[in-house]
Amino acid sequence: MATVDQSTQGASPPPLSVLKILVADDNPADRMILGRLVEGLGHEVVGAEDGREAVEKFTANRPDLVLMDALMPVMDGFEAARLIKDSAGEDLVPIIFLTSLTETDALVKCLEAGGDDFLTKPYNPVILKAKIQAFNRMKEMHKTLRAQRDLISSQHQRLVRDQELAKIIFDRVAHAGCLSAPNLRYLQSAYAMFNGDILLAAYKPSGGMHILLGDFTGHGLSAAIGAMPLAEVFYAMSARGFNVRDIVTELNGKLGQILPIGIFCCAVLMEVNPSKGLVEIWNGGLPEVLIVGRQAELLHRIPSTHLPLGVANAEKFDPNPVVLAMAPGDRLMCWTDGVIESRSQSGEQYGEQRVIQLIDSYAGRPNELFDGLLRSIEAFHGSPEDDISLLEMIMQEQAPHRPAASSLAAHHQSAQDWQLGYTFRAASVRQYNPLPFLMEVLMEIPGLRVHAGSLFTILSELYSNALEHGLLGLESAWKRDSEGFSHYYIERNQRLSSLREGWIRVLLDHTPTAEGGILRIEMADSGAGFSHQPMAVNDGYAGRGLALVTALADEVTFNTQGNRVGVVFSW
Amino acid sequence: MSDNPPDLDSDVQNSLSELMREDYRLLLETFMNDAEMRLEHLRLNLDEQNWESFRQTAHSFRGSCGNMGAIALQKSCHLAEQAGTAEDADAARSAYLQLVVLYERVETLLHSLLQKI
Numbered sequence: 001m002a003t004v005d006q007s008t009q010g011a012s013p014p015p016l017s018v019l020k021i022l023v024a025d026d027n028p029a030d031r032m033i034l035g036r037l038v039e040g041l042g043h044e045v046v047g048a049e050d051g052r053e054a055v056e057k058f059t060a061n062r063p064d065l066v067l068m069d070a071l072m073p074v075m076d077g078f079e080a081a082r083l084i085k086d087s088a089g090e091d092l093v094p095i096i097f098l099t100s101l102t103e104t105d106a107l108v109k110c111l112e113a114g115g116d117d118f119l120t121k122p123y124n125p126v127i128l129k130a131k132i133q134a135f136n137r138m139k140e141m142h143k144t145l146r147a148q149r150d151l152i153s154s155q156h157q158r159l160v161r162d163q164e165l166a167k168i169i170f171d172r173v174a175h176a177g178c179l180s181a182p183n184l185r186y187l188q189s190a191y192a193m194f195n196g197d198i199l200l201a202a203y204k205p206s207g208g209m210h211i212l213l214g215d216f217t218g219h220g221l222s223a224a225i226g227a228m229p230l231a232e233v234f235y236a237m238s239a240r241g242f243n244v245r246d247i248v249t250e251l252n253g254k255l256g257q258i259l260p261i262g263i264f265c266c267a268v269l270m271e272v273n274p275s276k277g278l279v280e281i282w283n284g285g286l287p288e289v290l291i292v293g294r295q296a297e298l299l300h301r302i303p304s305t306h307l308p309l310g311v312a313n314a315e316k317f318d319p320n321p322v323v324l325a326m327a328p329g330d331r332l333m334c335w336t337d338g339v340i341e342s343r344s345q346s347g348e349q350y351g352e353q354r355v356i357q358l359i360d361s362y363a364g365r366p367n368e369l370f371d372g373l374l375r376s377i378e379a380f381h382g383s384p385e386d387d388i389s390l391l392e393m394i395m396q397e398q399a400p401h402r403p404a405a406s407s408l409a410a411h412h413q414s415a416q417d418w419q420l421g422y423t424f425r426a427a428s429v430r431q432y433n434p435l436p437f438l439m440e441v442l443m444e445i446p447g448l449r450v451h452a453g454s455l456f457t458i459l460s461e462l463y464s465n466a467l468e469h470g471l472l473g474l475e476s477a478w479k480r481d482s483e484g485f486s487h488y489y490i491e492r493n494q495r496l497s498s499l500r501e502g503w504i505r506v507l508l509d510h511t512p513t514a515e516g517g518i519l520r521i522e523m524a525d526s527g528a529g530f531s532h533q534p535m536a537v538n539d540g541y542a543g544r545g546l547a548l549v550t551a552l553a554d555e556v557t558f559n560t561q562g563n564r565v566g567v568v569f570s571w
Numbered sequence: 572m573s574d575n576p577p578d579l580d581s582d583v584q585n586s587l588s589e590l591m592r593e594d595y596r597l598l599l600e601t602f603m604n605d606a607e608m609r610l611e612h613l614r615l616n617l618d619e620q621n622w623e624s625f626r627q628t629a630h631s632f633r634g635s636c637g638n639m640g641a642i643a644l645q646k647s648c649h650l651a652e653q654a655g656t657a658e659d660a661d662a663a664r665s666a667y668l669q670l671v672v673l674y675e676r677v678e679t680l681l682h683s684l685l686q687k688i
Contacts, residue, residue: 026631027605027631027634027635028601028604028605029598029601029602029605029635029638029639030634030635030638032591032594032597032598032601033587033590033591033598033638036590036591036594037590040590069634071627071630071631098634099634100630100633100634100637121633121634121635121637121638122583122637122638122640123638
């Protein structure tokens with residue numbers, strides 16, 4: 001403990017920080033003594049003779065601490081204290097009143113006027129030193145607190161700016177697609193997006209659309225970052241005519257490559273094909289996808305049967321979707337686990353059972369289902385749930401939109417008079433979808449680009465006929481009802497993965513004419529031909545593909561054996 | 572004044588001498604100038620019956636007397652302050668006269684201290 005002698009002789013070590021201290025006292029002898037005491041403690045003194053001078057000196061010198069007599073001429077210490085506190089603003093400037101006052105009321109008045117403490121005359125150097133140190137600690141603490149508050153506030157502002165920026169980029173990515181299509185309805189809360197939810201939709205070149213609903217693990221902006229490559233791959237591949245298997249395989253590989261361990265993406269990828277009344281659904285880790293009929297009756301529940309994207313390596317990954325028939329007016333609904341895991345005040349989860357019950361209660365009113373579900377979740381949760389992504393897709397009568405393929409290459413002179421033959425053997429057929437490649441070849445002819453949708457449809461129908469009926473020997477008759485339908489596609493996947501022999505040959509032949517050109521497409525396969533396995537044209541689902549081709553092409557011919565088909569398309 | 576306090580506490584003066592060092596002389600002179608000014612003020616306030624000013628001046632003087640160790644003066648200042656608050660002319664006059672007498676003694680003591688420096 002410092003004694004009077006030590007502090008007055010400057011024998012004690014200098015204080016950690018030198019403070020600037022305003023000493024305001026109208027009594028010159030007192031001012032001299034106090035000034036010298038303060039200097040003796042190692043601090044810098046600014047003197048003032050009255051209240052007004054104290055305020056002026058405060059403004060000019062911004063001292064750290066004020067020692068001020070309460071009773072002074074011109075302006076008393078109380079008034080000066082108020083002005084000094086005003087002038088200090090957010091800075092903590094402790095004011096210690098100097099007083100010979102001993103009455104309780106007078107001391108209280110010192111504190112009420114904004115004083116932080118008082119020091120009675122005659123001065124006791126030990127107490128003076130202790131008080132200066134105490135207030136300096138308080139001031140340092142205040143400064144630290146304020147600096148940390150400012151830091152938090154500035155980091156928060158930056159976070160908000162980052163999120164706003166990310167939202168702009170996100171919106172642009174999402175809006176590059178066709179989420180605004182009339183048969184789609186969705187809700188995606190901003191909070192859900194930053195929890196890593198993503199919803200994408202794109203028209204396929206042949207009509208119909210691809211839809212992806214994804215939910216990345218983790219929270220915050222980092223969970224959302226994976227959405228960017230996901231969206232990029234999804235749009236690029238969908239535009240180039242790849243199917244669900246291709247896209248989901250590529251997404252899985254890409255995410256597996258770039259996402260750190262523990263981060264992956266639960267997703268549903270769908271291909272909607274109104275012209276054939278089909279939907280293909282690949283569900284990896286998201287809640288059940290539901291399909292309801294025109295009376296809101298529950299038709300299908302499609303649970304997750306795959307690992308989320310970015311988990312399985314290429315060999316173990318199963319890209320095969322569930323294929324289901326959907327009649328016009330049927331509704332498909334899917335959501336991220338925010339819906340199922342929404343909790344009530346008591347912590348209970350909403351759960352799938354409640355969703356199923358809710359659908360029952362909307363029997364005959366399918367239009368109200370979407371809003372009804374939202375209201376139900378809100379009522380359950382107690383407030384609007386801000387962490388859900390919800391999508392409803394209504395099956396349409398036929399493809400709503402057949403955009404031309406987006407500009408694939410700059411306009412340049414290209415060969416127009418050529419023939420190209422390509423044979424895909426078993427190993428290629430198993431693993432490779434040749435359609436995007438064939439389309440790119442055709443799109444080299446600028447005049448064909450506006451017909452991209454039709455050509456893609458023709459090629460994909462011919463190819464799937466050659467593959468499914470020719471090579472895999474599947475019976476189209478199976479596809480007459482929805483049970484046979486799923487049997488058909490399960491069988492398709494099994495037979496395809498064990499395919500070891502056979503081939504599909506594609507011949508493309510283009511000759512220019514004065515107005516445009518003539519494209520001949522020949523698709524042959526090593527199968528037995530439909531003469532042995534009659535195709536029931538225009539019968540149920542089965543014949544739809546060829547009916548469509550017939551409608552789009554100028555001429556469709558078959559060889560007698562029924563394993564080679566020729567199509568002429570003039571433009 | 573029954574307990575007869577000392578006119579000047581020599582311990583306080585020793586401490587001040589150590590604290591102020593080369594400025595000790597200046598401190599004593601400053602105190603004496605200030606004290607004469609305060610006494611003059613008190614006399615004027617008394618003539619004018621300006622009790623608020625009388626009280627304030629006595630209060631301020633009390634503060635510096637305390638710091639100087641002029642304990643008898645400090646106590647009389649307190650009496651003067653109380654008289655000012657009470658607006659008691661007789662008590663005020665009596666306190667003032669006491670201050671004059673006491674200050675003369677203190678001044679003598681301080682002058683002798685000054686000569687020793």
